Amino acid sequence: MKLVHTLDELREITDAWHNAGEVIGVTPTMGALHEGHLSLVRAAKAGSDRVITTIFVNPTQFNNADDLDKYPRTLDSDMAQLAPFGVDVIYAPGVDQMYPDGFSTTISISGVSEGLCGAKRPGHFDGVATIVAKLFLQTSADRAFFGEKDFQQLQVVKRLAADLNIPVEITGCPTVREADGLALSSRNVRLTENGRKIAPALYAAMQAAGVAIKQGTPVHEALSEAERDILAAGFAEVEYLELRAENGLAPLGTHSEPARLLAAAWLDGVRLIDNIAV
Template sequence: MQIVKTRKELKKLLASWKAAGEELGVVMTMGALHAGHLGLVEAASKDNDKVIATIFINPKQFDNKNDLASYPIDTDEDLRKLKQAGVDAVYLPQAGEMYPEGYSTTVSVAAMQDCLCGATRPGHMDGVTTVVTKLLIQISPDRAYFGQKDFQQYLLIQRVVRDLDLPVDIIGVPTYREEGRLAMSSRNRRLNEAQRKIAPTLFQVQNTIRDLVLQGESVDHVLEWGEKVILEAGFDKIDYLELRSEENLTLISETATREAVMGSRIFVAAWLGTTRLIDNLSISR
């Protein structure tokens, strides 16, 4: 497994692969890897001749400096996991490589930004779409793989690629879950033993909401019930618990058609102490 840290090194490596006519898949990460990341690598390996992973803790997508400062870092262990998973190369740039002195450009998607994490984490989504666009341009992969736990991010990246005519296929991979069905996340490492027992409540509530909505229960009533259960379980705060379209994140209301409801997802973000957990679940599954 090769490790490259600069655009110059990256360009040289990619040129040799492209010259050989090999198709390339990319998995972008901020490190602190778990089985969900490795699932993306597995999917990329099945579709492509070569797989490159990136590890870059992107400062532009953190709206909270304390969150950035406390983000878990274990690069040596991450590299070990990627090598064991069969990754061909890892791009490991520093902040100055990605955002050199004088950098002043932001890639921002006007649509689908005013809700969910876009509303509760100012600047976060612009940071995501900016760094992903830069990496797609630098690497020029045939395919890029993203976990659907961050579903809003996944939709926004699809929109960037479509709107800017970037020649890459964006592949969404279903959420990987821990025992108890908690969505895998690097931030799960922050949870203490008591919080880990509480955290699976998010999936349990989403699962029940899905069942009740499919049975014809009132959307507003069921979501109100879900918020109550989450808080009573021990969560400190809920940023959102909503039903939105899988296609464009339009809010699903009481007057929505059955077809609209069936094409929606339940989205939730809630806090356990200083740890913010997010998840989503398709209504139709």
């Protein structure tokens, strides 16, 4: 496993791999790795000859400077977690490597980026699309692996690759959860002890709503009841709780096609997101 900080060094490695006919898989991350990230690494190892894990806390996708400052930087422990998996390269560029002086290009994707997380985080998905495009091009990846927990982000990335003809195959990997159902997230460590006990109520309410919708309960009724349950459990705010088409993320008023129930809610000043298939 090699730690690389510069694009020139990375390209020297990937050029040799491609010249040897090897398939390169990439798992883009912002570090602070947990089992969810490691599940992506496992998938990449199973589906690629070579694996690159990128670690870069991308400033352009944060709307709140305080949130950016608080985001954990844990490169040493991240490397220790990756070591047993046989990752070939950890690419951990600095901000100056990704956004050098004079950088002035932004990629903006409409449609799938609108509403949900895009509604109250203006520019967030522009930052995601821009950095992911750069990482695809810098790593020369043939395959890329993303978690389904950030389902809207996954759709943005798929749209990006399709629209810009970037020759990378995008694979979505299932959400990894704690035993009590809480979706793994680097933000979970910021919950208080009591907040951690409350947090699984989000997934539980979503599951109940999903069952009700599939059994014929009107969508608006099922979602209203779920929101009441989430707030009653101790969450401060439900930012959104919506049923969307799995393909394209169009809002759904009825359960007429494969769908995703997506939510964002605030607890202990921490924004938790989740989604389930319905």
